[in-house]
Amino acid sequence: MTIERRLAHSGFTLTRDYPVPVERVWDAFADERQKRAWWGAGDTIEPREWAFAFRVGGRDVAEGQFHGGALSRYEATYTDIVEHVRIVTTYDMWLDGIHMSTSVSTIEFEPIEEGTRFTHVEHGVFFDQFWADGPNREKGSRGLLDALGAYLA
Template sequence: MAIERRIARAEFTLTRDYPVPVGRAWDAFADEHQKLSWWGAGDAVTPGEWAFDFRVGGRDIAEGKFHDGPVSRYEATYTDIVEQLRIVTTYDMWIDGSHMSTSIATLEFDPIDGGTRFTHTEHGVFFDQFWADGPNRANGTEGLLASLGDYLS
């Protein structure tokens, strides 16, 4: 069966306030052991390959198999890191070996009374059979931010 060749674009911004200092929220991304504690789909995924290289030009990989579902693969490159202020990545997603999307994500950390305002802004391009998944990316990211919130509290 031939794959229909098309793309879709999606962009979104999610903002969350976490009741911890900026340094604590930052470390949840910058420290590998902390990131492993909250990143991913928890018990819904059997972990696979993992790589963590938090520096400009460094690459992260997170792969896992959803129970009774597909293998998801995330590969990111850090393009800009300003300590306790912002992280910018470009990343690609694959589902069962098929290239699903390419995105740029900007993560911002702002001090507020009582904690940190975290803002995730993303611009993505979704390929071929995955074109309709663009709007769902925000839902997946909301799940990650909820997991981060649970970890920080």
């Protein structure tokens, strides 16, 4: 089978207000125990490999098998961390061992009167047969922010 070689670019911004202090939202990313409690797909995925190194130059890995479905792999490198202000990563995704995308992701934490304004901005490039997957990435990111909100509640 011949694979059509093509690229597609996709970007999105998601903003949520969480009714807890910045430090609480920050810790959900910076503390491994807390991040494991909400990160991922919950009951829909069987966790496989996990690595966590929250520092500039550190790498995170999250791999899991969807029940009756694909094997998903996420590998991120932290490129900038400013405590309680921002986290910047570059990350790659694979689906069933096929490299599907590379992204740059920024997360900003802003104190507001009601708690924390959380802003996630992402720019990705999607490869070959995954060229149209940008809307699914945004949907998946919305799901992660929903899981974070439930965890913080």
